[in-house]
Amino acid sequence: MKRIGFATFVTALAVACVPSDNSPSSSEPDTPGVVTVVARGLMFDAPDVIPSGWTTFRFRNESPVVHFIVVEKMPAGHGVEAHQAEVAPVFQDGLNLLVAGQVDSALQRFGDLPAWFSEIVFLGGPGLTASGRTSQATVYLEPGTYLLECYVKTDGVFHSFNPDPDTYGMVHQFTVTEEPSGAAEPSATVRIEISAAGGIVMEGTPQPGKQTVAVHFIDQTVHENFVGSDVHLVRVTQEPDLEALERWMDWSQPGGLQTPAPAIFLGGLNEMPAGRTGYFTVVLEPGDYAWISEVPGSLEKGMLKRFHVPEGDD
Numbered sequence: 665m666k667r668i669g670f671a672t673f674v675t676a677l678a679v680a681c682v683p684s685d686n687s688p689s690s691s692e693p694d695t696p697g698v699v700t701v702v703a704r705g706l707m708f709d710a711p712d713v714i715p716s717g718w719t720t721f722r723f724r725n726e727s728p729v730v731h732f733i734v735v736e737k738m739p740a741g742h743g744v745e746a747h748q749a750e751v752a753p754v755f756q757d758g759l760n761l762l763v764a765g766q767v768d769s770a771l772q773r774f775g776d777l778p779a780w781f782s783e784i785v786f787l788g789g790p791g792l793t794a795s796g797r798t799s800q801a802t803v804y805l806e807p808g809t810y811l812l813e814c815y816v817k818t819d820g821v822f823h824s825f826n827p828d829p830d831t832y833g834m835v836h837q838f839t840v841t842e843e844p845s846g847a848a849e850p851s852a853t854v855r856i857e858i859s860a861a862g863g864i865v866m867e868g869t870p871q872p873g874k875q876t877v878a879v880h881f882i883d884q885t886v887h888e889n890f891v892g893s894d895v896h897l898v899r900v901t902q903e904p905d906l907e908a909l910e911r912w913m914d915w916s917q918p919g920g921l922q923t924p925a926p927a928i929f930l931g932g933l934n935e936m937p938a939g940r941t942g943y944f945t946v947v948l949e950p951g952d953y954a955w956i957s958e959v960p961g962s963l964e965k966g967m968l969k970r971f972h973v974p975e976g977d978d
């Protein structure tokens with residue numbers, strides 16, 4: 665779960681996933697810095713040890729529902745055990761209380777989060793990715809202990825809460841070593857800036873084909889649902905209910921971030937600290953799309969923006 669700021673908590677707090685070929689290629693051979701993560705059921709299959717430096721997470725969603733991956737650099741001495749003992753149950757209890765309308769009790773429960781929780785650094789990772797698709801995000805990783813987490817919900821339970829270790833397992837610890845990956849920083853074909861004042865701003869008109877999108881976090885904000893600004897890509901196939909989509913993106917709503925998703929998600933980049941740049945790769949077909957952040961009021965904040973990809977020149 666992402667960064668939290670109680671002072672900002674002012675608000676009390678559910679289509680088809682049609683696989684097609686606008687996923688980045690998953691048939692490329694092993695390349696330096698590429699880490700494959702597979703979602704099966706409500707579990708992650710991912711490596712335990714990887715090199716440092718520019719790291720591309722290639723996320724293959726073989727599960728029937730939508731997921732994302734948040735990359736979290738943990739404070740020294742804390743890993744998945746501490747997360748499962750001291751963080752995951754607090755968020756699940758808090759959510760249950762919010763859904764029951766007991767906001768004060770929820771706030772009180774969130775107050776049980778350990779002090780080290782605020783030292784977790786959120787370093788991007790592939791955005792929401794529909795069933796049957798592959799998405800890809802690239803970020804720079806220093807040596808240390810990390811978690812991969814998905815806190816999308818099914819039946820009111822966060823995928824990273826893991827009440828039943830044989831069913832829920834969407835939190836995975838891995839070590840980033842001193843050995844460099846040797847991978848170069850990606851070269852972007854599309855640029856996005858994200859900020860509190862400007863929302864999501866894209867430069868130019870993306871063309872059909874494989875695009876590498878650079879996301880520059882001008883600043884970072886703790887939104888009303890505690891999460892930071894991020895960017896996810898939605899394929900718009902019919903006139904969308906933007907307000908319903910906006911509401912679904914907010915985990916603190918009863919049906920928010922809960923499977924099934926009301927739209928087709930093609931990846932994106934989860935939150936990063938101010939000043940950082942991360943990348944994601946997507947194959948765009950001509951048609952309509954939207955960028956959206958998993959925050960309340962995304963339309964008003966400029967963090968839900970539609971765009972069109974024209975037919976190519978040839």
Ligand SMILES: [Cu+2]
Pocket residue numbers: 730731732814815816823834
């Ligand atoms: Cu998930």
